[in-house]
Amino acid sequence: MNYILSKLLEAVEYGKVDQGSPYPPNLKGMDGAHELTQKALDAGIMPQEILETALIPAMGNVGRKFSENKIFVPQMLMSARAMGASMAHLKPFFASGKIKARGTFVIGTVKGDLHDIGKNLVAMMVEGAGWTIVDLGVDADAESFLEALSNNPGAVVGLSALLTTTMINMGEIVEKIKENAPGTVILVGGAPVSTDFCRKIGADFYSPDPRGAVEFLKQLAS
Amino acid sequence: MKYRHLVITDPAKLIFGTAPYPVKTRRGLHIGGGQVYSELNFTLPVMSINDQTLPEVYAHYRQITEGALERALQLNSKGVILEFETLLEMTKSPATGVEIVKIMNDICESFYQKHGLASEIRLTPNDLREFERPALQRTSRLLEPMFQLFEQGMLAGGDLLSIESTGGKEVSDEALMMCDIKAVLFSLAVLGVRDMQFLWEKIAALARQHGKIPAGDSACGFANTAMVLAEKKYIPTVFAALVRVISVVRSIVAMEQGAVGPDKDCAYEGPYLKAITGIPISMEGKTAACAHLSPVGNISSACADLWSNESVQNIKLLSGMAPVAYMEQLEYDVRLMNTALKKGAAYSRTLQQLLVESDVYTDAQALVLDPSNVIRISSALIQGDSYVANARNGALEFIEILEETLASGRMTLPEMELSYIPVLREELQSIPDSESDFIEMMLPLLDPSKFIPSEYGL
The missing domain is CATH 1.10.1240.10 (Methionine synthase domain)
Structure with missing residues (x-):
């Protein structure tokens, strides 16, 4: 080198x-x-x-x-x-187009939830893997994800939640994204979230840690 | 800090079930008066809270309260605290929270009348202000529903008042991730202290007005966040332990403003509050594994007056509903501690030592909960003429204890942890005595978009 x-x-x-x-x-x-x-x-x-x-x-x-x-x-x-x-x-x-990012990753903590430490870690690691990050912050609703997707067509979405009473909002956001931007790949994460829950709400991938999300995106981009 | 002397100076007397200033409740619990009681905490399963689901929400709280008290009764419980920690929707619409208190209180009263089982409700509204960023700590319109819930909820039967207030969290969240000890100390000893003074003056006044119990606050959003991050290996355990020590100067402000305990279960800084002020405290440990993992499962009960499980969802387990199962776990732990207390000082002291020794050298965060270290660090925490100096002195004393313990060979830490110790000491030593000098030092280093100084009286 x-x-x-x-x-x-x-x-x-x-x-x-x-x-x-x-x-x-x-x-x-x-x-x-x-x-x-x-x-x-x-x-x-x-x-x-x-x-x-x-x-x-x-x-x-x-x-x-x-x-x-x-x-x-x-x-x-x-x-x-x-x-x-x-x-x-x-x-x-x-x-100028001389460098191409691996892709764009839209990430946010879902509506009703303010916890952002895990979300920030994932964003940082995904950015380090060569992706452009659009961070919607906390308490993000379906409309803000849809707006980000319309500005960044083809972006992958990451949803985070820490509470049992807010993870339920992931379902609504996934439904609206899949309805308005079919084909969008959605990752979910957070303490109460599981693979079963991910499947149940129609999301595409669950990782218990940031590294898993990075590995999944790496495969997706290759 | 108002306190200049420790109320408890002998580690043997910093023990479960006994506090110098016990608290008596409406139905006759004598918390810290010679026996330990269970404090059960619970939350909803995965569900939305809206107008359509409210009947289901109420049914959950009814089922939890009835099931838990029934099990407590079967186990010959001497008394129970039920903590109702509200969720966002229950504080934003105080009527919802108040209705749940009523449902729970009716059941508590029914068990008291029919069976003589005394129970009380700890009402803990969530701090809505954190939903605004940067937070409007003093001028937010969200203070109104919070205080409505406090007042109407206490009148509905929420006798013990608590909150996990969030003043300073805007700065602390990032500081924890960066292991920035000076910013953590700023968030707790400057912003946290100032916000606690603002909030607890009001909570204590309301409680006095209605003859209720201003119980206490928890630095959960700060020190427990650090504990959970350390458990995930995101930050060093020595850093998390320091955050715990520093959090004492913030949480003790509730007592300075009139809170009398029992302090909140998730406030692992409770032993310090008990040593310095003499109030009874609630603690959680191995029984809180349903909510989060911790390295202090046994040692945390060494001086508990209430023994808690932090929070469990109302879901079905093999034995029954989870809150019922946790009621049973708490009751057996409490029964053991109360048996030791009944058999006299030698037995209680032995049990206290076993609880301490089984954890103390396994993690820096356990080391700060050893009653001997609590007394020693508390003595340092009350030295100084500002909360900033108090916090710094306590933190430096902990580093002394940590290094002595490491040098003695009783405890080992991996190199990646050890490398942080001199850096943290140096950072702490650079903190001046006076609050104003410290503010002047820190303001240029902090992101001005994160918090509004005037909302903290700065």
Whole structure:
């Protein structure tokens, strides 16, 4: 692998945002994702290659370590920030079509429910896997999902709920999405949700953790 | 903090069933007066709550109350608390919540009259303000239905008043995920404290007006969120344990404003409140596995005056409905503790030690619930002239205890946990004594879109 890309992969994997950031201590004073991405572009490396060779594998490593209980969420969030610093350089190339995202993922915590920690984790990991995220936040109703789908045709949808009295709202949202945007793939998750419930409401996939959602989307995009 | 001395200084006296300032209830329960009672918590199965389903909702609460009290009676229970923790729709439309209190209270009264079984209802409206982001803590129109439910619900028979208030949660949620201990301390010791002062002054006044019991608040949305995240290996257990210690300065404000206990079951900071203020407390542990997992299943009961199950859905199990099954589990635990109390101090102390020793060195979060450590950390928590200093001092004392315990070899932690300890200590040591200096330090670091300072009097 190109030297700059290998350093960029390392910077994102270990959460080094830029040269001035104190974290992680062992990379103190070294270039972070911000500088390394600029250097890669200056060296003529194609944006798509930067994304596919450095950023997505870095976040893949982070996701794997997290799944194996080798790092905690803060380390993962630092990696996500480093990836964000890199993506800021690549954004213009998405607009011009020089980079293609794996897809768009519309995610939200369903109507009546305010819990967003799990939803945010999933969004972060899916973004790290190369997807564009449309985050509808919490207390999101069917109409907001439908609007997001009309702005992002073909997007995959993720629904989150933590309460037994709000997970029921997933059913209504799934029904409306399937009616108005047939063919939309819908993932569901949250503490009280199960595979059985997922099947019952007509959603397409349930994962008990963020990693499962990422793996499912990876297969979907391949 | 108003408190300058501990009410309980001897760990042996920080024990189940006995509190320096017990609470007497309308039907004669004497909480903290020498015996432990069960506190049953429950919720609906998967269903919607709307005008069409309300009869079914009421039927669930009727079935739960009748079934639980019937089982308590069969098990020769000495008394039961039933916690009615409202769901969104029941607080938004207070009439719905009040109707459920009435249904439950009628059944409680019937069991009392017919069989002499004393039971009371703890009424816990959910904090609606968190549905607005950024939250309007002091000016929200949602305060009106919340307080309507408090007032009408207590008149309908909800004698013990509690809430899991959410002031500061806007900042805490992200801080927990980033393991940002300074932002957590800001959310609890600045925002949380200020919101508790605002809220509990009103709740205590209402309770006094109607002769009801202002029981207490829980930092559930903060410290239990941390506990659950640590259980999932999302954040280090040492961080979650620190959040628990810091949460004490926030929850104790309810007592400063007039709350008398029993404090809420999910407030695992309860032992600290009991040591510092002498109020009775409710606790939950292994019996709460129906709601969430925890590393403190036994140790949490070491000084409980009420013993709870957190929450269970009204669904059918092999033995019967789940709340009935949990009533039985709670009653057997309580029966054991009460037998130890009846046989005298030596037996109760032995049981207390067994409950502690079976958990204490298995997890940092268990370490903070050891009565000896509770007393030691509480002594540090009351040192300082601001809630910020109180919280910081308590947290640093916990780190001392943790390091002593690790050095003694009684407890081990994986390297990925250990690496956080010096970082957390350094962060805590950088916190100044005064609240205003701390606010000045933190405001530039926080996302201004997350909370409205003026809603906290800042």
